[in-house]
Amino acid sequence: MREFFKYVFATIIGFIISLVIVSAIAIGIIAGIVSSIDDDNGAVLVSDNSVLYLNLDQAIVERTPHDGFANLAIIGAEGEKSIGFNDIIRSLEKAKTDDRIKCVYLSVSSPNAGFATMREVRNAMIDFKTSGKKIIAYSEVYTQGAYYLASVADKIYLNPEGALEFKGLSSKLMFFKGALDKLGIEAQIIRVGNYKSAVEPFITDKMSDKNREQVTAYLTGLYSTFLQGISESRKIDTIQLHQIADDYKIRQPKDAISYKMVDGLKYKDEVLDELKSLSGKKKKDNISSVTINDYAKSLSDHKDGGSKDKIAVIFANGDINGGEGDNETIGSEKISRSIRKARQDSSIKAIVLRVNSPGGSALASDVIWREIVLAKKVKPVIASFGDVAASGGYYIACAADSIFVQPNTITGSIGVFGIIPNFQNLLNTKLGITFDGVKTGQYADIMSVNRPMTAGERLIIQNDVNRVYESFISRVSDGRKKSKAYIDSIGGGRVWVGNDAVKIGLADRTGSFRDAINAAAKKAKVKDYAIVEYPEMLSPLKSLIKDGTDKIKTHYAKAELGESYRIYEQLKSAIAKSGVQTRMPFQIVIQ
Known part of the structure; x- marks a missing residue:
């Protein structure tokens, strides 16, 4: 049913703005060509x-x-x-x-x-x-x-x-339970960690004591x-x-x-x-x-363009998802390929993984983690954390030789959750839509959103979430050389600020991005080196072709909704998420 409405609305919106998009692409291509000429000459x-x-x-x-x-x-x-x-x-x-x-x-x-x-x-x-x-x-x-x-x-x-x-x-957090109740939607929650409060906005109207x-x-x-x-x-x-x-x-x-x-x-x-x-x-x-x-x-992209030795800086920025991703998200395929390329290039003597991510897909995070483990076997890998490196953002970096944070970096959030919406009340009572069908197995329609989960389904999903959490703390335990019991005690989904992360062993030291690069060079025993950046950013034309429609939609949504756009964005993001998540427990709005 969710897919049905999605396609209906997409068709209507697409029809209305199709001419605008075509014009945007045409003008954009011309502007891009002119821009390229200007940049070159x-x-x-x-x-x-x-x-x-x-x-x-x-x-x-x-x-x-x-x-x-x-x-x-x-x-x-x-x-x-x-x-x-x-x-x-x-x-x-x-x-x-x-x-x-x-x-x-x-x-x-x-x-x-x-x-x-x-x-x-x-x-x-x-x-x-x-x-x-x-x-x-x-x-x-x-x-x-x-x-x-x-x-x-x-x-x-x-x-x-x-x-x-x-x-x-x-710091303000937004809660949606009241709205969901009015709509007749139940958020069915499966999680590990008392501090994993990403699900709280959907099941309560205020902060829990642990979250506070x-x-x-x-x-x-x-x-x-x-x-x-x-x-x-x-x-x-x-x-x-x-x-x-x-x-x-x-x-x-x-x-x-x-x-x-x-x-x-x-x-x-x-x-x-x-x-x-x-x-x-x-x-x-x-x-x-x-x-x-x-x-x-006007500056060179390299510290020393003539150096044979290189240090690769791999930027992992945004939500973590499977696939290729783009300039603003982390695609497990693209980032993994970049790490693998840096690992196999003998001229690259060390890798700096620059992370600025609230996490995302648990599976995609594990795919990237595996490449870091392999890279560390052949050359130094140093992680540098930006504003946020939490949950999946921490997962992908926990195997690094050393982790640098800023004192005000937000990190940790070692926990796992899943949300399965139940639209039965909305569909049956409020819209008059009912469902009927047949199935060949007891669990053939597991994850259905038009009815509540059964006890058996909840047990299956909870076990899967528990398994992912067990893998998560095992990865961190191995990478940080701490016992699993200790990682569990500081995990549970809890978020830590950089200074505290160093004190409890989730990070090694406070330092800048440049400090992380210098540490990588020192560990690799190189003095003269060039800095190369991965993954390759999308060109202007590719960016427009890939994301032009979304940019136009986003622009008009922002114009119409104003300050309320953030609410719309969070709801859209929540609906779009699928699979078990290792994600930051909330979106931070600090004023």
Whole structure:
């Protein structure tokens, strides 16, 4: 029945937007060709006495997408420009010693990045400052994430009529049980782990005690790292910062000055005059500037393009599923093939697995884990965790020789669950739809969604979930060299923040992405090496052909639903999941 409605709605939607899609593809192909010509023939010019414009309001992703169609208005790309965090880091490293770059202008209001990613970028800015070059930050509004980034600047300026948000962190979870009850849908749950709360939104209307315990722990950990970073940069005691947030003391722009959160209240023209002075320009002159995106394009992809030895960085980003995946999801086939290619290439001396994933399919996770085990037998494998490396995201990396996390990485969530919806009440009572049929075996229609599970079916599925959990903790036990009993005691689906993960042995040390690469090189005993990235990203044309329709649908859905789009996205994601899941227990929304 679910498939029936899916195809009906898909047909209607497809008919309505077919002309739009055809137009989008046609215009996109032309734009892509023009973009390709521009990219090939138009070198980025960096003038002397330039200001590096660091726009951190764009999406900061794992890898800069090679998307020639990113700026097409027809797919609503305005404001959706993105850059890989690794390109930001490489650019700041280069700019530190580039005589053409005199200073950095940091513009950030509401960054689109997780806390661990922001810390990577923040530390790169701190390193840039060791050159003696200045960072000037300006914004009309600083959200908390924006201020966390801006706090490293030599001067932080706020618009005289602007706002600085500093109130502490909060985490909200969304619960669907009330809606399901109204619709007559029962979520039948099979899980292992008291903390595996991914199923809670479907069976209750509030957080369980166990879930509240783990959310409180990881949110406190995130907040501690947040305050500590600001404290070190602004020379304000963490206790005082805590009090400022608790009492909501920054209510007016002048309050930000009083509590030394910013260095001045200025309009943008005044900030531009200061940037002119720092870059050796006169007031009447125009500023020579280069965006971080353009500057990154001018850099080589390799640390040493002439080196024979290589270190492979394999990016595992997004939900884990079977198949090929795409630039934003982890396909077990594509990632496994990349690991296998790196393992078999004798010029590649070590592998860094970069994970930013909440997990997904248990089977797909195990397929990737197997390739890591094989790779580790012939060369060093180091894992670097980003914002989230939980459940299946942890599963695929647990066999690595060493695991690096940021203090505010969210990881762990060693647990398994399955959800089988029962639509009987909705179909029979509310819609008047009934079913009848025949079968050749007692369990021929197991997993049916038009009736409740039988006791026998529940036992079969529970045993399967238990088996997957047993495999999960066994993999972690072998990889981390801990007893299964111990892994079970810190597992159970519980989520941990990076600092705590190191303390309990789920990770080896806190460190950056660059630290992980350096560790891989050291373990492989290589000094001069090139960095090669896997898997290959989809080209602009392939991306449009593969995902163009979805991008257009997503754009219009966002436009119509606004803030409610997140609710729609979560419901759609929940319905789409199939098979036993090793997935993060919830979507984190921190404000």
